[in-house]
Amino acid sequence: MERLDGGAGVPEALRGGIVALGNFDGFHLGHQAVVGRARERAQAEQRPLLVATFDPHPVRFFKPDAAPFRLTTLDQRARLFAEAGADGMVVFGFDAALAGLTAEEFVAQRLVAGLGVAGVVTGDDFTFGKGRGGNVSVLAALGERHGFSVDTVCAVGAGGEAVSSSRIRDLLKSGDPAGAAKLLTRPFAIEGVVQHGDKLGRTIGYPTANVALGTYLRPAYGIYAVRVRLDDGRIVDGAANLGIRPTFDPPKELLEAYLFDFAEDLYGRTIEVALIAYLRAEAKFDGLEALVAQMDADCVAARVVLAGG
Numbered sequence: 001m002e003r004l005d006g007g008a009g010v011p012e013a014l015r016g017g018i019v020a021l022g023n024f025d026g027f028h029l030g031h032q033a034v035v036g037r038a039r040e041r042a043q044a045e046q047r048p049l050l051v052a053t054f055d056p057h058p059v060r061f062f063k064p065d066a067a068p069f070r071l072t073t074l075d076q077r078a079r080l081f082a083e084a085g086a087d088g089m090v091v092f093g094f095d096a097a098l099a100g101l102t103a104e105e106f107v108a109q110r111l112v113a114g115l116g117v118a119g120v121v122t123g124d125d126f127t128f129g130k131g132r133g134g135n136v137s138v139l140a141a142l143g144e145r146h147g148f149s150v151d152t153v154c155a156v157g158a159g160g161e162a163v164s165s166s167r168i169r170d171l172l173k174s175g176d177p178a179g180a181a182k183l184l185t186r187p188f189a190i191e192g193v194v195q196h197g198d199k200l201g202r203t204i205g206y207p208t209a210n211v212a213l214g215t216y217l218r219p220a221y222g223i224y225a226v227r228v229r230l231d232d233g234r235i236v237d238g239a240a241n242l243g244i245r246p247t248f249d250p251p252k253e254l255l256e257a258y259l260f261d262f263a264e265d266l267y268g269r270t271i272e273v274a275l276i277a278y279l280r281a282e283a284k285f286d287g288l289e290a291l292v293a294q295m296d297a298d299c300v301a302a303r304v305v306l307a308g309g
Contacts, residue, residue, distance in 0.1 A: 061095070207258070
């Protein structure tokens with residue numbers, strides 16, 4: 001799958017494709033339905049399948065001080081789109097120039113001239129263009145004018161409610177990664193480069209792989225059973241602390257993963273830590289002995305959870 005700049009056009013072989021268009025942060029069940037419809041169209045018409053996303057998220061552009069909320073990085077979305085059968089991932093860089101385009105200008109410049117689209121598929125709540133001047137009705141009218149088809153996909157329901165990125169964020173913030181995973185169809189995972197820390201963990205028998213949270217949503221602080229994907233594809237079980245480590249001073253927000261039965265050097269390598277189950281909230285301990293005793297218990301609990309699936 002090719003990764004393409006939405007402001008620079010696409011190779012000739014990928015023009016005339018069917019484009020799934022949206023933010024797709026998290027690539028949850030609803031997003032998968034949109035891409036699935038686009039894939040059906042592309043296969044039926046023997047056209048390329050492109051999945052177009054925006055980065056940074058428009059909310060980050062308009063509200064730069066907003067709390068971190070991302071569910072996926074571009075790299076994660078690229079892997080997910082490729083697994084869904086996309087021939088190309090189009091990234092529209094959301095900047096002042098893009099924000100200033102009217103709905104009609106966005107369609108004419110980015111979709112028609114830039115991508116040469118034959119068809120566009122979106123969710124039925126999709127909005128676009130300056131001041132959110134475009135919606136699916138506007139897109140359909142513009143498609144008719146410019147000669148491309150438009151399909152919309154209704155929201156996917158689960159548990160009596162529509163699946164949405166906002167709902168998933170709420171589940172993660174409330175300490176329910178399993179509930180979020182049902183809507184994502186996979187565990188929520190934080191990817192990053194393992195960085196050097198203060199190395200306190202190794203002095204108490206719990207060396208950790210530390211990853212900055214960056215622009216990711218902050219799930220409930222606490223201890224999690226996790227599965228860690230290494231950069232060579234191996235999966236290693238573990239337990240992780242996500243939070244500010246209240247026992248230590250000064251507080252430092254980190255994701256610290258302890259990998260079971262693992263002793264390799266991971267510094268500078270990219271790992272992805274999937275949150276499988278929330279075990280307990282963060283707590284401050286009177287000393288290292290009490291902390292280690294609790295960590296022993298946490299690891300036992302994590303092993304039990306992970307052994308169950």
